[in-house]
Amino acid sequence: MTVSTVEDAREQRVRLLDRVENRLDGLLAHERERWAYVDPRAAAPIGDIAALVSAGGKRLRPTFCLLGHLAAGGSPTSSLIVDCAAGLELIHVGALIHDDVLDAAETRRGAPTAHVRRIREHNDNGWKGEARRYGEGTAILAGDLADILADRLTAGLPVQARPVWNELLTEIIIGQHLDVAVAAESLVDPEISRWIAVCKSGRYSIHRPLLLGAAVTGREDLAPAFEAYGEALGEAFQLRDDLIDAFGDSDVAGKPVGLDLEQHKMTLLLSLAAEQDPEVRSLIEKPRWDLPRLQDRLESTGVGQVVEERIDHLVDSAVGALQGAGLGAPWRSELTALAHEVAYRSR
Amino acid sequence: MTVSTVEDAREQRVRLLDRVENRLDGLLAHERERWAYVDPRAAAPIGDIAALVSAGGKRLRPTFCLLGHLAAGGSPTSSLIVDCAAGLELIHVGALIHDDVLDAAETRRGAPTAHVRRIREHNDNGWKGEARRYGEGTAILAGDLADILADRLTAGLPVQARPVWNELLTEIIIGQHLDVAVAAESLVDPEISRWIAVCKSGRYSIHRPLLLGAAVTGREDLAPAFEAYGEALGEAFQLRDDLIDAFGDSDVAGKPVGLDLEQHKMTLLLSLAAEQDPEVRSLIEKPRWDLPRLQDRLESTGVGQVVEERIDHLVDSAVGALQGAGLGAPWRSELTALAHEVAYRSR
Numbered sequence: 001m002t003v004s005t006v007e008d009a010r011e012q013r014v015r016l017l018d019r020v021e022n023r024l025d026g027l028l029a030h031e032r033e034r035w036a037y038v039d040p041r042a043a044a045p046i047g048d049i050a051a052l053v054s055a056g057g058k059r060l061r062p063t064f065c066l067l068g069h070l071a072a073g074g075s076p077t078s079s080l081i082v083d084c085a086a087g088l089e090l091i092h093v094g095a096l097i098h099d100d101v102l103d104a105a106e107t108r109r110g111a112p113t114a115h116v117r118r119i120r121e122h123n124d125n126g127w128k129g130e131a132r133r134y135g136e137g138t139a140i141l142a143g144d145l146a147d148i149l150a151d152r153l154t155a156g157l158p159v160q161a162r163p164v165w166n167e168l169l170t171e172i173i174i175g176q177h178l179d180v181a182v183a184a185e186s187l188v189d190p191e192i193s194r195w196i197a198v199c200k201s202g203r204y205s206i207h208r209p210l211l212l213g214a215a216v217t218g219r220e221d222l223a224p225a226f227e228a229y230g231e232a233l234g235e236a237f238q239l240r241d242d243l244i245d246a247f248g249d250s251d252v253a254g255k256p257v258g259l260d261l262e263q264h265k266m267t268l269l270l271s272l273a274a275e276q277d278p279e280v281r282s283l284i285e286k287p288r289w290d291l292p293r294l295q296d297r298l299e300s301t302g303v304g305q306v307v308e309e310r311i312d313h314l315v316d317s318a319v320g321a322l323q324g325a326g327l328g329a330p331w332r333s334e335l336t337a338l339a340h341e342v343a344y345r346s347r
Numbered sequence: 348m349t350v351s352t353v354e355d356a357r358e359q360r361v362r363l364l365d366r367v368e369n370r371l372d373g374l375l376a377h378e379r380e381r382w383a384y385v386d387p388r389a390a391a392p393i394g395d396i397a398a399l400v401s402a403g404g405k406r407l408r409p410t411f412c413l414l415g416h417l418a419a420g421g422s423p424t425s426s427l428i429v430d431c432a433a434g435l436e437l438i439h440v441g442a443l444i445h446d447d448v449l450d451a452a453e454t455r456r457g458a459p460t461a462h463v464r465r466i467r468e469h470n471d472n473g474w475k476g477e478a479r480r481y482g483e484g485t486a487i488l489a490g491d492l493a494d495i496l497a498d499r500l501t502a503g504l505p506v507q508a509r510p511v512w513n514e515l516l517t518e519i520i521i522g523q524h525l526d527v528a529v530a531a532e533s534l535v536d537p538e539i540s541r542w543i544a545v546c547k548s549g550r551y552s553i554h555r556p557l558l559l560g561a562a563v564t565g566r567e568d569l570a571p572a573f574e575a576y577g578e579a580l581g582e583a584f585q586l587r588d589d590l591i592d593a594f595g596d597s598d599v600a601g602k603p604v605g606l607d608l609e610q611h612k613m614t615l616l617l618s619l620a621a622e623q624d625p626e627v628r629s630l631i632e633k634p635r636w637d638l639p640r641l642q643d644r645l646e647s648t649g650v651g652q653v654v655e656e657r658i659d660h661l662v663d664s665a666v667g668a669l670q671g672a673g674l675g676a677p678w679r680s681e682l683t684a685l686a687h688e689v690a691y692r693s694r
Binding site for chain 1 (some may be wrong): 378382385388389391392396443445448450451454469472473474475476477480481483484485487488489490491492494496497499502506513516517521523525528529530531532533539542599606610611615634635
C-alpha cells in the first residue's frame with residue numbers, strides 16, 4: 001500500500017492506533033465482565049491491567065509495529081496487525097507491572113503502581129497476612145495475565161513473524177535479569193551495560209516491533225535497515241531515559257526520578273560517567289552509594305552534555321539507516337519524525 | 348490410532364512422555380548455551396527453570412494432554428503434541444515459581460525454591476540492595492521466561508485448540524488471585540472455595556490438558572466426557588492436596604506441609620470442616636489463627652475421613668463419566684489407572 005503524502009501516512013498510522021486502543025479496551029472490558037460474574041474479586045487482575053492501559057503511556061511499541069507494517073506496504077485495514085500491536089502493548093504493561101515490583105517503584109504513568117495500590121488496600125482493610133506479600137503477589141499475577149492476553153492476541157501471527165516475537169519476549173526477560181544482576185553486584189562494565197540498553201530498549205521498544213510489523217507483512221528484506229535504525233534509536237531512547245532519571249523532574253516525567261541511582265543500577269549514563277571520571281568510578285565502587293555526592297558529581301562532570309551529543313549522533317545514524325532501504329518517502333519521513341519524538345522527549 | 352491392549356496404550360504414552368522430557372531438556376540446554384554466550388549471568392533464569400524441570404514432578408499435565416490426544420485417536424508419533432505437552436509443563440513450572448513467591452514457600456520438589464536460592468546467593472555474596480527484592484524479583488523473571496518458552500512451544504497449536512489453551516492459562520491466574528484474595532480477607536465461603544479448587548486443580552491440571560490433547564487431534568466431541576472426568580477428578584486431586592498439606596509428612600510430600608493454614612488459605616478441606624463444626628468456623632473467623640488448636644480440632648472432627656469418602660465418590664464419578672464416550676477400552680483403562688494414581692497419591 002503506497003501513500004503519496006506525509007499526511008496520508010500519518011492518518012493511516014493514527015487510524016490503526018485508534019483501533020489498537022479499541023481492541024485493548026474491548027478485550028479488557030469483556031474479560032472483566034466475564035470474571036466479575038464469577039466473583040467481583042476475580043476481575044481484580046484485569047482491573048490492574050486496565051488501569052495501566054487507560055493511564056496513557058507512549059504506545060511506542062504499537063506505534064513502531066504499525067509503522068513497520070505500513071512502511072512495508074501492509075494493509076491499512078489489517079485486523080491482524082491491530083491485534084499484534086495491542087499484544088505488544090499488553091506485553092509492555094505486564095513487563096511494567098513486574099518491573100515496578102522489581103524496582104519497588106511507587107508510581108507509574110502518574111499514578112500509584114499496581115503493587116502499591118494493593119498494599120494500601122490490604123493495609124486499609126486490615127487483612128490477614130503480610131501486606132507486601134499480598135500486594136506484590138497480586139501484582140505478579142496481574143502482570144502474568146497481561147502476558148497471557150497478549151499471547152491470545154498474537155495467536156494468529158504468521159509463521160515468519162514468530163521468531164521476531166519470540167526473541168522480543170525473551171530479550172525483555174534476559175535484559176531485565178542482567179540489569180538486576182549487574183545492579184546487585186555493582187558491576188562497572190560499560191560493555192554489559194550497553195548490551196542491556198540495546199536489548200531492553202533498542203530491540204524491545206523499537207527494532208523488534210518494527211521488524212514484527214514488517215514480518216507480518218512478509219517483508220523480512222527490511223530487517224537490516226530496521227535493525228540499524230532501531231538499534232541506534234534504541235540506544236538514544238535508553239540514554240534519554242537515563243537522563244530523565246538522573247536529571248529530570250518527576251512531575252514532568254510522570255514517574256519518580258532518581259530510582260536508578262537508588263537501586264544501584266549501572267545505567268549507560270553512569271557507565272559513561274565512570275569511564276570519563278575516576279571520582280564517579282570510585283563513588284560507585286563503594287558498597288553503599290553516597291547519593292547526593294554522586295548526583296552532584298554527575299552534574300559537575302558534564303556527562304549530561306556528553307550524553308546529549310551521543311543522542312544527536314545516534315539519531316543521525318538511525319535516520320541515515322533508512323536511506324536506500326526502499327521505503328516510500330512519506331514513511332521515511334514518519335520514521336524520522338518518530339525518531340526525534342523518541343530521542344528528545346521529556347517523559 | 349487404535350491399540351488393542353492396555354500394554355500398547357501405556358507404551359505409547361510413556362514413549363511420548365519421554366519425548367516431552369527430551370524436548371524440554373533440549374530447549375533449555377539450547378537457550379542456556381545461547382544466553383551464557385552473552386554473559387554467564389544472562390543464563391541464570393534458564394537455570395532456575397531447568398532446575399525445577401529436572402527436579403522431577405508428577406508431569407501430570409503433560410500426561411493428561413498426551414492421553415487426551417492418544418485416546419482421541421491422535422498419532423503416537425506427533426511432534427505437535429510433544430511440544431504442546433512440554434509447553435504445559437513449562438506453564439506449570441512458571442506458575443510454581445511465581446506461586447512459591449506468593450506463598451513464601453521455602454522448598455519445592457525437595458529442594459529450595461528459586462527465590463530462596465537467589466536470596467541466599469545475594470546474602471552469601473553480600474550484594475547491594477535488599478536480598479528479598481533480588482531473590483523474589485529474579486524468580487518473577489524466571490517464571491515469566493518459563494511462560495514465554497511455553498508460548499513458543501505452543502505457537503503451532505491448531506486454531507480449534509486455541510480456546511482451550513487460552514482458558515487454561517487465564518484460569519490459573521484468576522484462580523490463584525481469588526485464592527490469595529480469599530485468604531487475605533479470610534472469607535469462609537465454601538462456594539468460592541469450591542470454584543477455586545475446580546478452577547486451579549480440576550480444570551488446569553486435568554480437564555483442560557485432556558481437552559487440549561483431544562482438540563489438537565480434532566476430537567472436540569470428547570469434551571463432555573473429559574469435562575465430567577476432569578472436574579470430578581480435579582476436585583479429588585485438590586482434596587488430596589489439602590489432606591497432604593493438613594495431615595501429611597513433609598518428607599514424604601517433598602515440600603513443606605501446613606502452609607495452607609499458615610497462609611490462612613481457605614481450602615476446600617477447611618471449608619468442609621467449618622461447615623460441619625462450629626468450633627473450626629469460630630477459630631478461622633478470628634483475625635489471627637491459633638494454628639496448633641486449629642490443627643488439633645481438624646484432626647478430632649474427623650474431617651480427614653469425610654474428605655477421603657468424598658474422594659472415593661469423586662473417583663467413581665470420574666471413571667463413570669468415561670463410559671459410553673466412545674473411547675477404546677485400553678484408553679479407558681489408562682484413564683482409570685491415572686485417576687487412582689492422582690486421587691490416592693502421597694505427594
